[in-house]
Amino acid sequence: MLNTMSSHKAFEGRVGFYSHESKSNQCLMKFSIFAPKEAETRPVPVLYWLSGLTCTEENFTIKANAQRFAAEHGVMLVAPDTSPRGEQVPGKGPDWDFGQGAGFYVNATEEPWKKNYQMYDYVVHELPQVIQKNFKVIPDCQSIFGHSMGGHGALVIGIRESKKYRSVSAFAPITNPAAVAWGEKAFRNYLGNDVSSWESYDACCLVKSLGYDRTILVDQGTEDQFLQTSLKPQNFEEACREAKVRLEMRYQKGYDHSYYFISTFIEDHIKFHAKFLK
Numbered sequence: 001m002l003n004t005m006s007s008h009k010a011f012e013g014r015v016g017f018y019s020h021e022s023k024s025n026q027c028l029m030k031f032s033i034f035a036p037k038e039a040e041t042r043p044v045p046v047l048y049w050l051s052g053l054t055c056t057e058e059n060f061t062i063k064a065n066a067q068r069f070a071a072e073h074g075v076m077l078v079a080p081d082t083s084p085r086g087e088q089v090p091g092k093g094p095d096w097d098f099g100q101g102a103g104f105y106v107n108a109t110e111e112p113w114k115k116n117y118q119m120y121d122y123v124v125h126e127l128p129q130v131i132q133k134n135f136k137v138i139p140d141c142q143s144i145f146g147h148s149m150g151g152h153g154a155l156v157i158g159i160r161e162s163k164k165y166r167s168v169s170a171f172a173p174i175t176n177p178a179a180v181a182w183g184e185k186a187f188r189n190y191l192g193n194d195v196s197s198w199e200s201y202d203a204c205c206l207v208k209s210l211g212y213d214r215t216i217l218v219d220q221g222t223e224d225q226f227l228q229t230s231l232k233p234q235n236f237e238e239a240c241r242e243a244k245v246r247l248e249m250r251y252q253k254g255y256d257h258s259y260y261f262i263s264t265f266i267e268d269h270i271k272f273h274a275k276f277l278k
Helices: 058-063 067-073 119-134 149-160 181-191 195-201 203-210 227-231 233-243 259-277
Strands: 003-010 013-022 027-035 044-050 076-080 137-147 168-171 216-221 247-252
Touching (some): 013 067, 013 119, 027 058, 027 067, 058 259, 067 076, 067 259, 119 137, 119 149, 137 259, 149 216, 203 233, 216 227, 216 259, 233 247
Parallel strands (some): 044 076
Antiparallel strands (some): 003 013, 013 027
């Protein structure tokens, strides 16, 4: 059952915040939607956004100024929370880069995480079913993008599920999580010590093993404080070259990791996806 927490008119469409009991994560999950005016009368394409560390379903919806451009293209935006939450869910502690708020969009296999941290299945399977059941959308017309940890999730899902998603893009993604501290911490806890199991959630490994037959768009700020330590865009560039995958890697001079960066270039990304969704 879907619970409407709030609803607001915006750009002749509506922004809504919703909650439901998730079978995948066995807890209450929240997400936001922007439904363009067209969705009142006919099914529309869907663009899924995955947010980064510490974020919820609210950050993108409030800060990115994306609704204006989604309205122009008649595209629905869906932004889920970044991880399971609740008193019964492990990971509610001082670590901002692990646990609640840092689900990393994986299906955890290790205790105590595997009961609740099934974010890959939630995003790829459960959430689209909820959207299709409750809103006017075209089921086979969806794309995905995200930021930072969510950029990692978008790249992984877009590459692994290339038949489900028509396009993928990212802002400042963690492109090679198996090779950086953020990813290593999350993967070792969620997936265990077998490093080979991490490769199925690492965009650099996936693009080399699976390939990709469309262009991938990535924007990266040159003044991003996490650029060299955690994001490693150069690793993804090299992986795409090796796999002969078309990558449009745009280094944006002077921009950092914030939503000021995202809001500046969000129009380009929505236009990029709209071409595939139409």
